[in-house]
Amino acid sequence: MVVGNDNAGSRAPRPGERERCLAHPDGASGVPAPSLTEHNERVRIRPADVTDAVAVFTLLDQATGGAAPRRSAFDHNYEQVIAAMTYDGTDFVVADRDGEVIGYALAARVLSLSANGPVSQLLELVVGAAHRGRGVGALLVDAIIRRARNAGAVEVTVAARGARGYFERRGFTETATCLTLPLL
Numbered sequence: 001m002v003v004g005n006d007n008a009g010s011r012a013p014r015p016g017e018r019e020r021c022l023a024h025p026d027g028a029s030g031v032p033a034p035s036l037t038e039h040n041e042r043v044r045i046r047p048a049d050v051t052d053a054v055a056v057f058t059l060l061d062q063a064t065g066g067a068a069p070r071r072s073a074f075d076h077n078y079e080q081v082i083a084a085m086t087y088d089g090t091d092f093v094v095a096d097r098d099g100e101v102i103g104y105a106l107a108a109r110v111l112s113l114s115a116n117g118p119v120s121q122l123l124e125l126v127v128g129a130a131h132r133g134r135g136v137g138a139l140l141v142d143a144i145i146r147r148a149r150n151a152g153a154v155e156v157t158v159a160a161r162g163a164r165g166y167f168e169r170r171g172f173t174e175t176a177t178c179l180t181l182p183l184l
């Protein structure tokens with residue numbers, strides 16, 4: 001999960017630190033889609049592919065203030081995620097503006113016994129600093145919600161960390177407190 005917006009939220013949670021988990025009932029967001037600005041009318045949300053790895057790593061590095069994962073680990077896991085898109089409930093999309101990847105979102109749909117159906121967990125959402133505030137993040141979140149709905153998921157959840165207000169404005173409400181136990 002990518003955290004924060006270039007500040008104190010941009011780090012891995014410490015042991016015992018609480019995250020707020022927000023959920024979005026699957027369906028219409030209830031928030032009007034952002035109007036297409038001159039900037040993002042050229043943005044296309046598409047599935048990520050292997051050629052996007054460097055751009056996605058750069059976005060991740062920027063969003064985590066240089067605390068991105070080791071490049072070797074990233075490369076290995078990137079390949080796994082791309083492969084997983086073909087055989088399980090992994091949704092990995094990028095915002096492509098005229099061939100430049102300026103943002104991405106990664107979500108995993110998992111089966112649940114308690115939620116009346118599968119749940120889509122939004123794990124990472126990043127927009128490049130130079131492209132923020134123009135609705136690109138909203139386009140990515142909407143794409144994840146749409147894919148979740150089309151796959152029969154009943155809700156989308158996110159550990160919002162530093163971006164709680166961002167998700168609440170999009171119809172997410174607090175449902176739980178997430179705790180993390182680092183294993184590394």
Ligand SMILES: CC(C)(COP(=O)(O)OP(=O)(O)OC[C@H]1O[C@@H](n2cnc3c(N)ncnc32)[C@H](O)[C@@H]1OP(=O)(O)O)[C@@H](O)C(=O)NCCC(=O)NCCS
Nearest residue numbers: 004005125126127132133134135136137138162163165166
């Ligand atoms: C959060 C993020 C994805 C938003 O991307 P974006 O393209 O700028 O988002 P949008 O253009 O759709 O929305 C911008 C609005 O959200 C608000 N916003 C942005 N980050 C916010 C945050 N952390 N908390 C509350 N509101 C936030 C902006 O102030 C702006 O408000 P406005 O419409 O009133 O001007 C981007 O800031 C980012 O990549 N942050 C670093 C990573 C991160 O925190 N990811 C989310 C947790 S997984």
